[in-house]
Amino acid sequence: MRHAAPTHRRPGPRPILSLWGLDRVGTLSFVVIAVILGCIALAPFLTGYPEQGLGTPGPDRLVAPSSEHIMGTDRLGRDLWARILYGGRLSVLLAVLVVSLAVIIGTPLGIIAGYFGGWVDEVIMRVVDVFLAFPPLLLAIFLSALLGPGLLNLVLAIGLGWWPWYTRIARAQVLSYRQRPFVEAAEFMGVHPVTIMRRHLLPFVGTPVMIQSTLDLGSAILTVAALSFLGLGLPPPTPDWGQIISEGRVYFPDRWWYVTFPGLAIFTVALAFNLLGDSIRHSRESEHSRATNHEPS
Amino acid sequence: MKLIRHLLIAVASVLAIQLPALAQSPSIFTATYSSGFIDLDPSTAASSEIAVLANVYEPLVWWQPGSDGGDADLMPGLATSWDVSEDQLTWTFKLRDGVVFHDGTPFTSEAVKYSIERTQRLEGASSWIWWAVQSVETPDALTAVFKLSDPSPIALIASSAYNAWMVSPSVGDKAGDWFNAGNAAGTGPFTIRAYEPGVQAILQRFDNYWGDKPEGGIDIAVLDIVEDPVLREQRLLGGKSDWSENLETDNLAQIDENPNVSVVRFNAFQNFFGMYNTAKPPLDNLAVRQALSYAYPYDLLVNDIMAGQVTQARGAVPVGMPGHASDAMQFSQDLDKARQLLTDAGIEDNSLNLTVTYTTGLPEPQKAAELYKATLAEIGVNLTLQPMSWEAQYEMATADPASAQDIFMMFWWPTYVTSLDFLSSLFRSEDTINYNLSYYQNPAFDALVDEGADTMATDAAASAKSFEEASRVLAADAPAVFLYDQQSVYGVSNAIKGYQANPAYTNVVFLNQISR
Numbered sequence: 001m002r003h004a005a006p007t008h009r010r011p012g013p014r015p016i017l018s019l020w021g022l023d024r025v026g027t028l029s030f031v032v033i034a035v036i037l038g039c040i041a042l043a044p045f046l047t048g049y050p051e052q053g054l055g056t057p058g059p060d061r062l063v064a065p066s067s068e069h070i071m072g073t074d075r076l077g078r079d080l081w082a083r084i085l086y087g088g089r090l091s092v093l094l095a096v097l098v099v100s101l102a103v104i105i106g107t108p109l110g111i112i113a114g115y116f117g118g119w120v121d122e123v124i125m126r127v128v129d130v131f132l133a134f135p136p137l138l139l140a141i142f143l144s145a146l147l148g149p150g151l152l153n154l155v156l157a158i159g160l161g162w163w164p165w166y167t168r169i170a171r172a173q174v175l176s177y178r179q180r181p182f183v184e185a186a187e188f189m190g191v192h193p194v195t196i197m198r199r200h201l202l203p204f205v206g207t208p209v210m211i212q213s214t215l216d217l218g219s220a221i222l223t224v225a226a227l228s229f230l231g232l233g234l235p236p237p238t239p240d241w242g243q244i245i246s247e248g249r250v251y252f253p254d255r256w257w258y259v260t261f262p263g264l265a266i267f268t269v270a271l272a273f274n275l276l277g278d279s280i281r282h283s284r285e286s287e288h289s290r291a292t293n294h295e296p297s
Numbered sequence: 298m299k300l301i302r303h304l305l306i307a308v309a310s311v312l313a314i315q316l317p318a319l320a321q322s323p324s325i326f327t328a329t330y331s332s333g334f335i336d337l338d339p340s341t342a343a344s345s346e347i348a349v350l351a352n353v354y355e356p357l358v359w360w361q362p363g364s365d366g367g368d369a370d371l372m373p374g375l376a377t378s379w380d381v382s383e384d385q386l387t388w389t390f391k392l393r394d395g396v397v398f399h400d401g402t403p404f405t406s407e408a409v410k411y412s413i414e415r416t417q418r419l420e421g422a423s424s425w426i427w428w429a430v431q432s433v434e435t436p437d438a439l440t441a442v443f444k445l446s447d448p449s450p451i452a453l454i455a456s457s458a459y460n461a462w463m464v465s466p467s468v469g470d471k472a473g474d475w476f477n478a479g480n481a482a483g484t485g486p487f488t489i490r491a492y493e494p495g496v497q498a499i500l501q502r503f504d505n506y507w508g509d510k511p512e513g514g515i516d517i518a519v520l521d522i523v524e525d526p527v528l529r530e531q532r533l534l535g536g537k538s539d540w541s542e543n544l545e546t547d548n549l550a551q552i553d554e555n556p557n558v559s560v561v562r563f564n565a566f567q568n569f570f571g572m573y574n575t576a577k578p579p580l581d582n583l584a585v586r587q588a589l590s591y592a593y594p595y596d597l598l599v600n601d602i603m604a605g606q607v608t609q610a611r612g613a614v615p616v617g618m619p620g621h622a623s624d625a626m627q628f629s630q631d632l633d634k635a636r637q638l639l640t641d642a643g644i645e646d647n648s649l650n651l652t653v654t655y656t657t658g659l660p661e662p663q664k665a666a667e668l669y670k671a672t673l674a675e676i677g678v679n680l681t682l683q684p685m686s687w688e689a690q691y692e693m694a695t696a697d698p699a700s701a702q703d704i705f706m707m708f709w710w711p712t713y714v715t716s717l718d719f720l721s722s723l724f725r726s727e728d729t730i731n732y733n734l735s736y737y738q739n740p741a742f743d744a745l746v747d748e749g750a751d752t753m754a755t756d757a758a759a760s761a762k763s764f765e766e767a768s769r770v771l772a773a774d775a776p777a778v779f780l781y782d783q784q785s786v787y788g789v790s791n792a793i794k795g796y797q798a799n800p801a802y803t804n805v806v807f808l809n810q811i812s813r
Contacts, residue, residue, distance in 0.1 A: 056671045061601065062547060075547060075660075076602070076667055149683065231657055235682040237667045250526045250545045250660070 026279020029272040036269055040088035046081075053082030055237030065257050072257035075247060076237075080257065084265050087239035091269070094155060095220035099213045101159030103166055107209055110170025111197050114178060125171070128164040136161045140223055144232040151234060158223050162216065169212055170205045177204050211281045218273030225266050241266050323516035324813055326793070328806050329529050331543035331659070332687075333495040333522045338473035339462035339483065340412070341421030347458050348520055349498050351805040353399075354462035354483030357390055357409065357441075357455040360714050360801035362564070369714070371452055375404060375463055375484060376441075385448035385754050390455075392439040396507045398465035399481060399488045406435035411466040413443075419473075422731070423459035423712045448754035457713035458802045486510075486809035487518065497521045500808065511795065513812035526660060530788075533558055539790040539813075542804050545660055546604055552788050562606075563798035565785040566714065568615045569607075569661070571653065571669075571778045572705040572723075576698035576736035579644060580651075586775040588638035589704075590628040593778055594672050602664050606786065610779035612772035613719045617782075619757070620716025620749065620764030625772035628779075635676045646677035654693065655706040657684040662706045665780060669704075680704075698736045704778070705734045710803040716764045717753070720746045724771055737776040742767055 022030065044050045052058045058077030065072045071080035113124040131139070136158075144157035177183060177200075186196050221241075227233050228242030236243065241262040248258030334346035339354050357376035363369045376390040396404035410433040416424050429449035434442040443451050455461055465482035468475070479492030486508060490501040500518040502510070521538065523529045526545050532538035534555050544552060544560075553560040573580045573589065580586055595609045608616060612625040639649070653669065655662035663684065670680040683702065685693070694701050709732075711718040722731070725746050726738040749763035772779070785798050795811045798804075 055667065056674075057597070057668055076664060231684065235684065236663060237670060237682070247660075250530065250548065252527075254548070254551055 021283040022276075022279045023282065025275050026283070029276040029279065032268065032272040033276060036088065036272070037092065040085055040092060043082075043085040043089060047079060047085055049079040049082040050086075052078040053086035053239055055239065062251065062255050062258070064255070071261040072255070074244065074258060075251070080244070080261055083239045083244055084241065084262055087241045087244060087262065088265065088269075090234070090238065090240055091221050091224055091266075094151070094158075094224045095217050097155045098158045098162060098220040098224070099216050101155060102162035102216070103209060103213055105159070106163035106166025107170045107202075107205060109163070110167035110172075111174050111201055111205060113167065114171040114174025115193065115197050115201065117178075121171075124167065128167050131161060131164040134161065137223060137226060140227060141230065141232060144227055149233075149235050154224070154227065154233060157232075158220065158227070162220070165212065165216075166209060169208050173205045173208055174201050177201060207284055211277055211284065214280060215274055215277030218270040218277070221266065221273070222270050324513065325517045325519065326515040326540075326806075326808065326811065326813070327519045327521065327538045328540040329521050329523050329532055329538040329542070330804070331522075331524060331526070331529065333524075334498065336473060336477065337479075337481070337489075337492070338419075338421075338476040339464055340416040340460055341419050341424075341473060343422040343459055345804060347802055348805050349489065349500065350462055350483075351458070351485075351802050352487040352500055352518070352808045353481045353485045353489060354464070355485050356457065356461045356463065357392075358452050360453070360456035360799070362800055371456055374456070375409075376455070379452050381451070381754075386445045388443040388445070388451040390441045390443070392441060393507065394439060396484050397505050398467070398484050399503055400465055400467050401505075402465045402467045402482075404463065404484050405438040406433075406441040407438075408463055408466050409433060409441040410435055411468075412462065412464045415464060415468075416460045421460055423457065426454045426457050426460060426712060447751065450754040453715070454713055456801065458805075459712045461713070490517070495522055506809075508809065511810065511812045513794070515808060515811060515813065518806075518808050533788045533790070536790070539793050540796070540806055541788045542785075543659065544786065544788050546602075546606060546786075549604075549606075549786065549788075557791055558788055559791055561787050561789050561796070561798075563785045563787075563800065564617060565710070565783060565798075565800045565803065566615050566618050567708060567710040567785065567800075567803060568610050568613075568719075568782045569665070569708050569780045570610065570613070570706070571665075571780065572707065572735035573775070573777055574698060574701055574703050574705070574735060575738075575776055576701075579642070579649060580703055582642055583774065584638045584642040585644065585649075587628075588635040588642070588676070589673070589678070590775045590778050591631045591635040591638065592669075592672050592676050592678070593628065593780070594630050594668055595628070595780070596630065598665055598668055599781055602668065603661070603781065603783075607781035607783040610782050612768040612779060613723060613777070614716040614764065614768050615719070615782040618711075618714065618716050618719075619761045620720070620768060622765040622768040622772070625765075625769045626775075627772070628775070630672070632672070632676055639676060639678075647679065649678045650681065651678060651703040652681045652683055653704040653706060654683045654685050654690045654702040656687045656690060666706060669778075694734045695730045698730070707734070711801070714801050715753070716761075716768070717746070717750055720764060720767050720771065721750065724776060735776040737774075739770070739774060742770050742774070745770060 039046060047053060058073060058079060060073055061075060061077040063069055063073045069079050073079055074083060109124050113121040139161035140158045143160055144154060147153035147157055183196060183200055186200055225242030228240040229246045233240050233243055244262040245259045251258045330345060330348060332345050334349055335344050336342045337346055337349060339350050342350055356374045359372040359374045361370045361372045375393050375396060377393050378391045380389045392406060398404060413427060413430060413433050417427055429445040429447045430443055431446050432444045434444060436442060463484060468482050479489050481489040486503055486506045487500040488503045490499040492498045498520045502516045529541045530544055530548060533541045536557060549560050552558055573586050575581050599607055599609050611627045612622060614621040653666050655666050666682050670682060673680045694705050709723060724733055724737045725743050727733045745763050745767035749760045749767060752760040789796055792813045793811050
């Protein structure tokens with residue numbers, strides 16, 4: 001009862017469900033993502049046809065959704081629900097790897113560029129500009145055609161076009177903290193630059209990078225699907241949402257289920273990650289503005 | 298942008314035809330092909346471009362399938378009759394009078410000599426068909442005499458779909474570039490109006506053609522190249538295309554239900570198989586090849602996936618072709634036997650990793666390869682699927698057998714109607730790799746093929762016997778997994794009358810036979 005009056009309450013209706021200060025949409029997205037992740041983690045227990053999910057042909061081809069095959073079957077008689085579950089494993093794994101690769105390459109470069117400035121900054125940021133000059137999907141298509149098929153190659157192909165965004169974000173954050181007294185104090189005391197970057201600057205970079213990577217997970221899933229759709233993904237019969245759509249396209253609209261369900265899967269996951277990312281950003285921004293407003297001057 | 302360009306070309310060509318005779322609008326026919334035309338040089342072409350060439354050029358002789366189960370026959374083309382000497386070494390062709398090339402040059406025996414010599418000089422992939430021809434003599438303008446070193450069925454060879462077209466001598470020394478820029482110099486009923494590689498070819502009726510135009514015959518033909526099966530189907534069903542090949546097998550029933558379109562099927566000499574790499578372990582071992590051939594689910598592929606539209610292959614020569622051995626070894630799925638063979642060959646479970654390559658964009662090879670992967674997994678063999686463009690796949694296969702794919706899936710159809718082309722081009726020992734992509738070498742087989750080739754002209758029955766024996770040897774030796782012999786299946790608009798396919802000229806629409 002010591003805090004009788006609510007101090008920092010955002011305007012508008014109070015969220016019914018609220019996790020870590022996320023708004024309603026963000027919370028819902030989080031729940032959706034959690035459910036999907038749970039489904040793909042438990043894939044072998046959620047389908048009667050795990051081996052079909054991995055590529056073994058089944059007996060009934062192109063069957064419409066029924067109680068036996070809730071999403072129908074594909075052109076080789078494989079249960080689509082199983083294919084989508086196992087395809088989800090791959091999509092999420094690839095997306096996480098792609099974004100991790102981008103963060104691991106991009107963030108340190110951004111911190112270095114922001115901290116040292118001068119020619120280091122120039123060199124790094126011009127390289128970033130070169131990468132940003134290409135549309136990311138185009139660069140990914142080019143690289144994957146160059147590197148050839150394979151899981152790691154696919155991750156490299158997409159991730160190598162993605163890191164510059166993180167460099168920009170990290171650099172911008174570092175620039176705004178670079179002249180703060182605590183950084184300058186550390187420098188005067190002779191703290192090693194690596195330690196300054198790691199202990200004093202990295203924590204400020206963390207939040208925007210996290211927001212961006214949540215947003216990017218959705219885009220990465222989309223990009224993986226796009227590459228697979230174009231035949232640049234993993235070789236068949238690896239389950240993959242983009243590839244299922246590519247195969248099923250020729251059967252639309254007579255066998256509508258073939259493209260519809262994997263399409264819905266991509267749509268749902270990409271949208272949920274995007275909304276969650278947006279929601280995290282809003283909540284952090286309002287926290288940030290509250291924090292600055294209440295800072296003693 | 299592309300669409301606009303297409304439209305402009307189409308409009309321009311339509312206008313160009315129409316301006317002289319505005320009174321009547323031309324009759325246009327549109328066909329859709331699944332892969333691009335690679336080489337429009339009639340002396341070296343080796344692939345799908347016969348769709349264009351067979352309408353722009355003519356051979357001395359046409360191959361004609363027998364109607365209602367009758368025997369196939371050779372029909373006069375630019376030659377009206379032909380004769381062979383007692384010793385089988387001199388062939389005399391009487392030529393059609395009053396024929397002119399598109400550029401106005403009259404067609405004479407000089408043109409025959411020029412065409413054959415040009416083919417031999419350029420050494421294209423199918424120039425081997427003229428191997429026995431030593432010289433072409435021209436005693437008079439309408440008589441061409443072929444002098445041979447060995448007996449060879451020249452009239453049949455003259456009906457070849459490849460490298461037997463008559464070209465105007467006015468072409469001179471011009472090379473393939475000139476043809477691939479959209480120029481043509483044939484005597485056929487159509488000329489090339491516009492050509493954009495990989496996009497489309499527009500053909501236009503040749504007014505001075507020696508033959509007749511059928512009632513309601515077409516004036517302009519647009520041959521579009523559409524690699525996407527979805528678009529091919531939509532164009533056909535939407536009335537934008539009158540003819541299409543390579544439609545999705547599972548959709549044929551629905552396509553046939555469309556009131557404006559029919560699915561038509563013709564016998565063909567076309568088969569589909571996977572070449573084993575016999576040049577490197579473990580597939581240099583017969584037992585391993587047999588194991589892999591015993592593992593394939595033929596029934597599932599033929600009756601279910603291909604919906605019974607194809608028949609399981611029996612050896613390398615497709616059924617219906619002289620030289621096809623009806624008692625050649627035919628594998629059927631037997632996984633226990635396959636496992637046993639692998640064990641006997643000393644191959645441990647899950648130790649064998651193989652790669653199969655096939656052409657992207659065609660649905661059938663991928664389905665066939667996915668089935669193979671699943672069934673091989675059951676006998677402890679891991680198969681990796683590698684879809685590639687045809688060019689990349691072929692380059693990989695011909696570079697170095699030791700680092701090439703283990704299984705190469707491909708379709709084959711004959712240059713001219715002979716089993717020699719299936720046996721020799723695909724499996725006879727080669728010093729430089731051409732199409733023997735299993736790198737198969739078997740002197741006994743080579744001898745049988747040569748025997749068949751040598752007696753082709755003199756004793757057709759003996760030749761067929763040799764080819765049959767060669768087919769048997771080959772089938773038992775399993776240098777490839779022979780999957781199926783197929784029909785040609787096309788979707789054709791009901792507005793088109795008189796369409797007939799000819800199995801000797803795969804995927805050609807003979808434009809002067811159709812009308813609307």
